[in-house]
Amino acid sequence: MNCLIVDDNKLARTAMRQLASHVDHLQVLDECSSAMEAYNLLQKEKVDLLLLDIEMPGMSGLELTRNLGSKAPIIIFTTVKKDYAVEAFELKVADYLIKPVSPARFIQAIDRAKEIYESNNREIQVSDLEFVFIRDNGVLKRIRTEEILYLEAMGDYVKLFTAQKFHAIHATLKSLEEKLPAGKFMRVHRSYIVALDKIEAIEDGTILIQKNNIPIADAYKSALNSKLKLL
Numbered sequence: 183m184n185c186l187i188v189d190d191n192k193l194a195r196t197a198m199r200q201l202a203s204h205v206d207h208l209q210v211l212d213e214c215s216s217a218m219e220a221y222n223l224l225q226k227e228k229v230d231l232l233l234l235d236i237e238m239p240g241m242s243g244l245e246l247t248r249n250l251g252s253k254a255p256i257i258i259f260t261t262v263k264k265d266y267a268v269e270a271f272e273l274k275v276a277d278y279l280i281k282p283v284s285p286a287r288f289i290q291a292i293d294r295a296k297e298i299y300e301s302n303n304r305e306i307q308v309s310d311l312e313f314v315f316i317r318d319n320g321v322l323k324r325i326r327t328e329e330i331l332y333l334e335a336m337g338d339y340v341k342l343f344t345a346q347k348f349h350a351i352h353a354t355l356k357s358l359e360e361k362l363p364a365g366k367f368m369r370v371h372r373s374y375i376v377a378l379d380k381i382e383a384i385e386d387g388t389i390l391i392q393k394n395n396i397p398i399a400d401a402y403k404s405a406l407n408s409k410l411k412l413l
Contacts, residue, residue: 183209183295183299184209185202185211185230185233186255190235190238197283202233204285207296211227217240217243220246221241224255232256237262258275258277258279258295264280274407276298279291327377330380331343332375332377332380334373335355359375368405370402370406371402380392384398
C-alpha cells in the first residue's frame, strides 16, 4: 500500500514519513506541501492512502477530500485540532489523528486503512461473479446473484429470497456471506444479509426491499453507510 503525505509544515511531513518508515506494508510515494499540489499529483499517480493535514493555505484538506469525491483514495486526516472530527468522519475517512502522533496510534490508523484497502481489492476481484449454486431440497440450482434480494438465517437453514420465491438452504449465514460478492452483498444484522443494489429505502433502523422490512443492527450501521453512495 503506498501513501502520499500532504502537509504545509515540513517538520510535520518529516515526522509522518518517519512513522511510515517503520511500517513494512506502507511505502511513501511522495510529499506535497499543499492540497492543490496533491490534487494535481492525484490526477497522474495511483495513490492508495492520503495522510492529509486539514488546515493549509489555499485549499484545506477537507476541501480537497470533497473535490476528489468518489475518486479519493483512502484518507487519514492528520491535524493539531479536534474541531473538525465530526465533519471529517462525515466524509467517510479511515481515521483522524491528532498531532503529534504516537507510533502506536499511527499503526492503529494504518491497520484500519489496510483493512479498507484489502476489502476494496476483494470487491474488485469478485464483483464479476454472476451466479452461485445452491442445494435446495437435494437439488443443485443455479441462482443469478442479481436475482437475490436478501438472505435470512432460520435455525440450521438460511432462506435465500428472490422476487419470485425463497430457497431453503442447509447452511450458516456466515458460510454464505463468505461466498457472495462482498461488493454486492452485506450483512446488516446477525440474521440478515442484503443485496445492496436492491435497497429501496432506509428508515428508523429498517431497510425496505420490495415491501420487506429488514432490521439493521447498530453494529453494522457505520459499515453500511460507508458502502452506500450517499449524496
